Amino acid sequence: MAPDTLLTLAIATLLLPIAAFTVVIFFGRRLPRQGDWLATAAITFALLCSLAILFAKISWYNAETLALNFTWIDFQNVPGIGPLKIVLGIAIDNLTAIMLAVVTLISALVHYFSIGYMAGDVRYSRYFAYLGLFSFSMLMIVLADNLFLLYVGWELVGICSYLLIGHWYEKKSASDAAIKAFIVNRVGDLGFFIGIAILFMTFNTFGLKEIFEGTRLGTLPFGSQGWLTATGILLFCGAVGKSAQFPLHVWLPDAMEGPTPVSALIHAATMVAAGVYLVARLFPLFTADALLVIAYIGAITAFIAATIAITQNDIKRVLAYSTISQLGYMIMALGVGAYTAGFFHLVTHAMFKAGLFLGSGSVIHAMHTALHHQHDHQTDAQDIRNMGGLRSKMPVTFWTFLVYTLAIAGVPLTSGFLSKDEILAGTLAFSGLSGHLIIPLTGFFVAGLTAFYMFRLVILTFLGGHRDAARLEHIRESPKVMTVPLVILAFLCFFAFYSFNPIGAASGWVAQAVERPASVVPAAVAAPPAGVFEEALHHVHGTAMLLSLAVAGLGILAAFATYYWRKISADDVARALAPLHRFLLNKWYFDELYQAVAINGTLAFTRAMRWFDNTIIDGVVNGAGWATKGTSFVSGKFDTYVVDGLVNFSAYLSGFLGLVLRKFQTGKVQTYIIFAVLGVMVFYFVFRLV
Amino acid sequence: MQLFDLVFFVFALITLLSAFIVVFSRNIMYAAFALLFTFFGVAGLYVLLQADFLAVTQILIYVGGILVLLLFGVMLTNKVVNVEIKTGTLQTVPALILVAVVAGSLAGLFYSMWRGAGIPQEAARPTTKILGELLMTSYLLPFEIASVILLVALVGAAMTARRNRNA
Amino acid sequence: MGSLESLWHDITAWLPHVQLAHFLIVSAVLFALGIYGIVTRKNAILVLMGVELVLNSANINFIAFARYGAGNLDGQVAAIFVIILAAAEAAVALAIVLNMYHRFQTVNVDEVSSLKE
Numbered sequence: 023m024a025p026d027t028l029l030t031l032a033i034a035t036l037l038l039p040i041a042a043f044t045v046v047i048f049f050g051r052r053l054p055r056q057g058d059w060l061a062t063a064a065i066t067f068a069l070l071c072s073l074a075i076l077f078a079k080i081s082w083y084n085a086e087t088l089a090l091n092f093t094w095i096d097f098q099n100v101p102g103i104g105p106l107k108i109v110l111g112i113a114i115d116n117l118t119a120i121m122l123a124v125v126t127l128i129s130a131l132v133h134y135f136s137i138g139y140m141a142g143d144v145r146y147s148r149y150f151a152y153l154g155l156f157s158f159s160m161l162m163i164v165l166a167d168n169l170f171l172l173y174v175g176w177e178l179v180g181i182c183s184y185l186l187i188g189h190w191y192e193k194k195s196a197s198d199a200a201i202k203a204f205i206v207n208r209v210g211d212l213g214f215f216i217g218i219a220i221l222f223m224t225f226n227t228f229g230l231k232e233i234f235e236g237t238r239l240g241t242l243p244f245g246s247q248g249w250l251t252a253t254g255i256l257l258f259c260g261a262v263g264k265s266a267q268f269p270l271h272v273w274l275p276d277a278m279e280g281p282t283p284v285s286a287l288i289h290a291a292t293m294v295a296a297g298v299y300l301v302a303r304l305f306p307l308f309t310a311d312a313l314l315v316i317a318y319i320g321a322i323t324a325f326i327a328a329t330i331a332i333t334q335n336d337i338k339r340v341l342a343y344s345t346i347s348q349l350g351y352m353i354m355a356l357g358v359g360a361y362t363a364g365f366f367h368l369v370t371h372a373m374f375k376a377g378l379f380l381g382s383g384s385v386i387h388a389m390h391t392a393l394h395h396q397h398d399h400q401t402d403a404q405d406i407r408n409m410g411g412l413r414s415k416m417p418v419t420f421w422t423f424l425v426y427t428l429a430i431a432g433v434p435l436t437s438g439f440l441s442k443d444e445i446l447a448g449t450l451a452f453s454g455l456s457g458h459l460i461i462p463l464t465g466f467f468v469a470g471l472t473a474f475y476m477f478r479l480v481i482l483t484f485l486g487g488h489r490d491a492a493r494l495e496h497i498r499e500s501p502k503v504m505t506v507p508l509v510i511l512a513f514l515c516f517f518a519f520y521s522f523n524p525i526g527a528a529s530g531w532v533a534q535a536v537e538r539p540a541s542v543v544p545a546a547v548a549a550p551p552a553g554v555f556e557e558a559l560h561h562v563h564g565t566a567m568l569l570s571l572a573v574a575g576l577g578i579l580a581a582f583a584t585y586y587w588r589k590i591s592a593d594d595v596a597r598a599l600a601p602l603h604r605f606l607l608n609k610w611y612f613d614e615l616y617q618a619v620a621i622n623g624t625l626a627f628t629r630a631m632r633w634f635d636n637t638i639i640d641g642v643v644n645g646a647g648w649a650t651k652g653t654s655f656v657s658g659k660f661d662t663y664v665v666d667g668l669v670n671f672s673a674y675l676s677g678f679l680g681l682v683l684r685k686f687q688t689g690k691v692q693t694y695i696i697f698a699v700l701g702v703m704v705f706y707f708v709f710r711l712v
Numbered sequence: 713m714q715l716f717d718l719v720f721f722v723f724a725l726i727t728l729l730s731a732f733i734v735v736f737s738r739n740i741m742y743a744a745f746a747l748l749f750t751f752f753g754v755a756g757l758y759v760l761l762q763a764d765f766l767a768v769t770q771i772l773i774y775v776g777g778i779l780v781l782l783l784f785g786v787m788l789t790n791k792v793v794n795v796e797i798k799t800g801t802l803q804t805v806p807a808l809i810l811v812a813v814v815a816g817s818l819a820g821l822f823y824s825m826w827r828g829a830g831i832p833q834e835a836a837r838p839t840t841k842i843l844g845e846l847l848m849t850s851y852l853l854p855f856e857i858a859s860v861i862l863l864v865a866l867v868g869a870a871m872t873a874r875r876n877r878n879a
Numbered sequence: 880m881g882s883l884e885s886l887w888h889d890i891t892a893w894l895p896h897v898q899l900a901h902f903l904i905v906s907a908v909l910f911a912l913g914i915y916g917i918v919t920r921k922n923a924i925l926v927l928m929g930v931e932l933v934l935n936s937a938n939i940n941f942i943a944f945a946r947y948g949a950g951n952l953d954g955q956v957a958a959i960f961v962i963i964l965a966a967a968e969a970a971v972a973l974a975i976v977l978n979m980y981h982r983f984q985t986v987n988v989d990e991v992s993s994l995k996e
Contacts, residue, residue, distance in 0.1 A: 689992055692918045692926070693803065696810055699914055703813055706821075717897040724905045731909055734928055735916035747928050754935050761902065761939075761946045763955050766962075770938075773962050778931065778969045785924050785973045789980040807918045815911035822903035826947075827893065842952050843959065851956050858963045865967035872974035 023078045029090045032114055035071040035122060036161045038064040039129075043154035050147025061150035062133040065157055069130045072122040079119040080535050087115040089167055091229075109229055113167030116535040117365065121164040121299060124369055125292050128376045129157045131507035132287040135380050138504035139283055139387055149189060153287070156182035160292050164299065168228040169218045172300075176214070176260065179293045180207045186288060187280040199276035206273040210263015217256030220249070234306050238542035247309065247547050254312030257304055258319075265297025265349045268323040272612050274346055278338040282383030285338060290345050290379050291372035298352045298368050305361060306539050309547040317357025317452070321464040324350030326610060328471040332478070333596075333607040336404045337382045340479050344430065345375055347468060351445055358461065359555045360448025361538035367441035369532065370520070374429040374438055377511035381423040384500040384508065385409070385483060388416060392496035406479065411488040415497040418505045420484045422512040427480050429515040431473035432574045435524055437515050439570075442469065443525075447566035451558035455550055466573050473577025481585040525567065720760055727753030740786050744779070751775050765840040902943035909936035923976045923986040927969065934965045 042064035046057040053060065079088070091111020100106045114122075133153060140149055159182055162175030181204075188200030222228060224243040225236045243249040261267065266274040277289050288294070301308075301316065308316065327347035334340045348371050355364030389403035401408055413420040429438030446469065449462040488494040499505065513519075521530025538555075541548045550558075583589045596603040605611065686693070730753060733746035751774045758767035847855050893900075909932055916929025938958045945954025976986055983991050 690989055692920075692988065695914070696803070696806060696918050699814060699918075700810055703810075703817060706817060717895055720897045720901065724901075727905065728908055728912075731912045731932055734925075734932065735912050735919065740922060740925065743925055743928060747931065750932065750935070754939060757902065757905070757939060758942060760897075761942045763942045763945070763958070766938075766942060766955055766958055769959065769962060773966055774931070774935075777966055781969055781973055782924055782927060782931075785927075785976055789924065789976060789986045804919055807915050810918070811911045811915040814914060815908050818907035818910065819904045822900050822907055826898075826900045826903060839952055839955060843955060846952060846956050847959070851960075854960060858960055862963060862967050865970050869970040869974040872971070873977045 023074075023082070025083065025086075025088045028075050028078055028083070028088055028114060029112070031071040031075050032112055032122070032165060033090075035068045035075070035126065036112070036158065036165055038068040038071075039154040039157035039161065043151050043158065046147055046154065047151040050151055053147070056147035056150070058133075058137055058146065058150050061154050062130070062137065064154060065126060065130045065133050068157070068161075069123075069126040072119075072126040075114065076119045076123045079114060079116065080531065084116070084535065087113055089113040089231075091167065107227075108170065109168070109227070110171050111167050111229075112165040112171075113231075114165070117299075117302060118164055120365075120369060120532065120535065122161065124295075124372050125157065125160050125164060128287055128291040128372055129153065129160075131376065131380070131510060132283045135286070135383065135504050135507045136281075136283040138501045139383055140281060143281075145189065149186075149281070152182055152185050152189075153284075156186065156288060156293070160296065163296050167230055169221065169230065169233075170228040172303075173215070173218060176211065176264070176296065176300075179288075179296060180204060180211070180264075183207070183277070183288055183293055186284040187277050189281055189284065190279075193279065195276075196279040199273075199279040203273040203277050206270050207263045210259050210261070210270050213256045213259025214261075214263075217253050217259070220244075220253045220256070230303065234542045237307060240544070242544075247544060250307075250543060251309045251311045251547065254304070254308040255315055257307070258301065258312065258316055261297030261300050261353065262319065263297070264300070265294045265353065266323075266346050267297070267319050267350060267353055268326055269612075271323060271327065271346050272609075272616060275339055275342045275609070278336070278342050282338065282379055282386060285342070286376045286379035286383065289342065290375035294345060294349055295352075295368050295372060298349065298356065298364065301353060301356045302361065302365050302368075305356065306542045308541070308549075309543050310549040311547065313357050313359065313549050314456075314458070315357075317354050317458070317461055320350045320352070320354030320357050321461050322350070323347070324354060324468045325464050328468045328475070329606050330609050332471060332475040333603060335407055336402075337385065337406050337409075337479065337483065338379070338404055340406075340475060341375070341378050341382060344378075344472065344476065347472060348375065348430070351442070351465070351468070354461065354465065355445040355448055358448050358452035359538070359549055359552075360445055360452075360559075362533050362536050363441060363444030363448050365536050366520070366532050367438075367445055370429065370437040370441045370515070373511050373514040374426040374436075377422060377426040377508060377515065378430070380504070380508055380511070381419055381426065384416065384419045384504055385412060387500055387504070388412070388419075388497045391498065392493045395496045396493060398493075406482040408489060409483045410486045411484070411494060412497060413484040415494065416484075416499045418499055418508065422505075422508040423484065424480060425512040425515050427476045430476050431578060432469055432570055433578075434571070435517055437517055437520050440517055440521060440524075440526075440530070443567050443570050444528075446570045447559055447563050448555075450562040450566050451555060454558050454562060455554070466569055469570055470573035470577040473574045474581045477578050477581035478585055481581060485586060526563075716760065720757070723753050723756035723760065725753075726750075727757065740790070744783055744786060747782070748775060748779055751779065762836050763839060765838075765843055899943055899947035902939060902947075906936040906939040906943070909933075909939065921987045921989060923979065923988055924973075926988065927972050927976070930972075931965065931969070934961055937961060 039061075042061045046053070046061055050057040089111060090113075091109050093107065094110045095106060095108040097106040133150070136149065136153070140146055143149060156179060159175045159178035163172055163179065164175075166172040166175060184200045184204040187203055188197045191197045191200070218228070220243050221233055224241060225233050227233065237250075243253050263270045274289055274294070278285055280289075324347045327343045327345075327350060331340050331343035331347065334343060348367070352364045352367050352371070355361075355367060386403050389409065393399070393401055393403055425436070429436035432439045432442040446462065446465050449465045453459045453462045488497075517524050520532050521528075523530070538552045540552070549555075580590075584592050584595075608614070686697070727750055730746040730749035734743050734750060737743045737746065751770060755767045755770045758764075758770060913929045913932030913934075913936060916932060917926050918929075920926050920929060938961050941954040941958045941961070943954075945952055945958075948954075979991055980986050985991070
């Protein structure tokens with residue numbers, strides 16, 4: 023397959039979803055079945071194209087990057103700036119090829135799942151249209167070879183997230199969540215934008231290849247290494263917002279207000295992974311300091327989210343915090359230099375997290391139906407305390423959910439085990455090289471917590487007994503269109519897809535395809551190069567694996583002991599550590615903190631500005647109004663007395679003169695004769711004297 | 713001062729004095745008769761100017777025709793009981809000023825321009841023949857037109873002054 | 880004042896020897912008086928008398944110039960025509976005055992003002 027064919031397929035992959043969006047958004051309601059088949063067909067074709075690209079790329083063009091670009095703007099001479107040329111295009115390297123497959127696969131599965139889940143929804147066609155738009159935007163991020171198109175796609179996914187979270191905008195909580203997501207993302211995007219601007223100012227181009235080359239040759243932003251680090255951190259801000267890292271993680275739990283398939287697609291597998299993808303893309307540009315910041319933020323995020331997850335009772339909330347925690351893992355991995363591990367975890371996480379969400383969607387769907395049958399509109403269908411024993415009624419959902427949970431907990435023979443193990447090994451290697459021990463400590467602790475709360479979720483949802491036996495009767499397994507995607511994803515969680523070695527992924531095709539790129543940053547501020555890192559990794563690999571198995575085992579054990587065998591009472595522990603429990607249950611009070619500081623601060627500023635506007639600006643305007651009034655008053659007086667006076671005077675003068683001159687019109691001919699003769703005499707004298 | 717000059721002054725005095733009375737008198741009859749004397753004075757001046765035919769014509773027509781006509785007019789248009797017929801004047805002052813100015817300037821003009829003029833003709837001769845020849849040759853057209861005018865005036869006056877108003 | 884003196888001497892020297900200017904001055908005064916009569920008099924007939932005076936003064940001018948200025952008698956011919964026309968005009972004017980009298984019962988020129996507002 024020629025490179026051009028691959029590029030054409032890539033373009034097709036990119037454009038199929040947007041074409042579906044255009045048709046469905048305008049004509050959706052009039053199409054049969056409201057156009058869901060059109061959107062699903064489009065994304066399925068896109069999936070087939072992506073799989074073709076992936077296969078061809080890895081088989082025949084493994085080491086190359088296939089690129090296609092066009093000159094968008096070429097101004098020879100802009101006054102004050104000079105030549106301005108912007109070249110846009112797409113580039114396919116292994117990272118992109120894998121991402122294409124992941125995005126289209128998850129998107130396609132979500133499309134199929136949604137046909138069942140969203141049946142009868144009030145805005146069915148619009149939902150599918152937005153799914154198409156989102157797919158297009160995500161693919162644009164992944165395919166872009168320049169920061170311009172990447173940023174366009176970045177913003178577009180933000181819009182789609184807003185639209186889809188607020189799908190049921192009649193609910194105030196949903197529309198609030200949509201706005202919150204968008205605004206928090208915006209905060210991160212601001213830093214991202216400034217970073218892009220600095221890069222453009224330095225290199226006068228958006229193209230990544232040129233930027234990397236320029237940095238490698240020594241051009242630094244504002245000529246300083248400090249600014250290079252700063253630029254890296256600014257660019258990372260975008261990832262902080264999009265991937266819900268600390269401190270901009272607060273939007274993701276609220277985003278669960280959207281439909282569950284949306285949560286699966288956007289807030290588990292793809293959009294939030296865009297931040298990780300960005301860090302991976304820009305990896306060569308980060309200095310060692312920037313990477314350290316990235317690693318710490320990832321670690322902190324993972325820790326905070328995991329501690330909150332163990333207290334939550336809404337099934338989707340638990341999964342949301344789990345997502346945040348796993349994203350923290352990926353970011354942390356990239357920060358410490360375990361590039362391949364981080365990206366690998368992105369891929370595996372996409373599979374099992376999407377599966378977890380779709381599975382929970384299946385559960386929620388069944389609970390809703392059962393409650394509807396019971397005419398119960400009070401009970402929360404998503405609260406795991408209302409569930410239990412669903413295993414017997416929903417076997418497919420249960421078994422697939424179990425597979426996903428094993429993967430996320432890092433149990434051997436799953437893909438998740440491979441990727442998480444690599445990450446933990448990486449953190450250990452990093453601490454060995456740089457002395458930052460807290461990072462691996464955090465990583466292992468969080469791994470244990472992850473296993474604990476995920477199994478807690480499985481036990482409380484599927485095992486044990488259901489609180490309401492009558493309700494249990496009404497629980498049914500979900501239709502095939504919903505369970506088949508679950509099965510597909512469960513298969514993709516097995517280690518064999520990625521590596522034939524169950525305990526090491528290094529020989530697998532993913533690790534072979536994606537290599538950590540060389541840093542283009544000046545050697546003085548660069549992180550330890552790949553070779554050094556690999557060396558350290560070798561030494562700690564075994565230790566890491568043993569430790570990760572240990573903590574995972576401990577976590578699972580603790581979960582079973584507490585919730586299944588009831589050896590430990592969760593409530594007693596919660597009571598004993600009441601303040602801590604409350605702190606964790608209230609999500610570390612982040613929302614309250616932001617409300618008090620950011621929001622109230624902004625409102626206070628708004629009030630101050632309003633005062634300023636009302637008092638000073640309006641005062642000036644009113645003053646101007648008063649001044650005008652005064653001037654016009656004076657002018658009016660002037661007009662009345664002086665101007666009108668003049669006019670009246672001239673009229674009076676005319677009248678007076680008229681009165682006087684009227685006397686001449688005596689009507690007597692003899693008077694006129696006098697005047698005639700007088701006139702003659704006047705002429706005579708004039709001619710005499712002249 | 714010769715006889716000529718003396719006679720001139722006498723006639724001039726008659727004329728101007730009578731003219732004064734014509735315009736300043738309040739009594740119409742006095743004015744009318746003063747006009748008579750004015751005409752006579754002017755006729756005398758004509759004689760001094762070697763215009764014998766015109767002097768006589770003046771008396772004939774002016775005194776015999778026009779003055780009589782004016783007197784008839786006076787008679788017919790005044791509700792007369794007694795001979796005293798008074799009449800008033802208008803805008804005297806402005807007229808006086810005007811008149812003084814006119815007289816003064818004209819006199820001054822004539823004095824300054826023709827002070828030394830005047831080459832009297834050689835001898836006195838009767839003008840009638842010459843006038844007759846002139847009227848019949850050089851001034852034939854004006855003569856004929858003048859006669860037509862007289863006819864028109866005659867008929868027009870007769871028509872205008874008719875008593876009955878059956879119109 | 881020297882000029883006035885000399886002017887007076889000039890006039891008194893010139894006065895006794897009657898020439899053209901003397902006649903002209905007489906006619907000028909007559910003319911002025913005629914104007915005065917036209918302008919001042921209320922009675923229409925008296926206005927006509929003023930007109931006659933004016934015409935006569937013009938005649939004197941013509942004839943004086945015929946005698947002293949030109950060698951021919953063209954001035955006298957002009958004077959003849961003036962007399963003729965004066966006669967015609969007097970006739971018509973009086974006819975109008977009679978009409979006026981019948982219409983307004985007065986011959987005062989300031990009382991016949993029905994055209995005036």
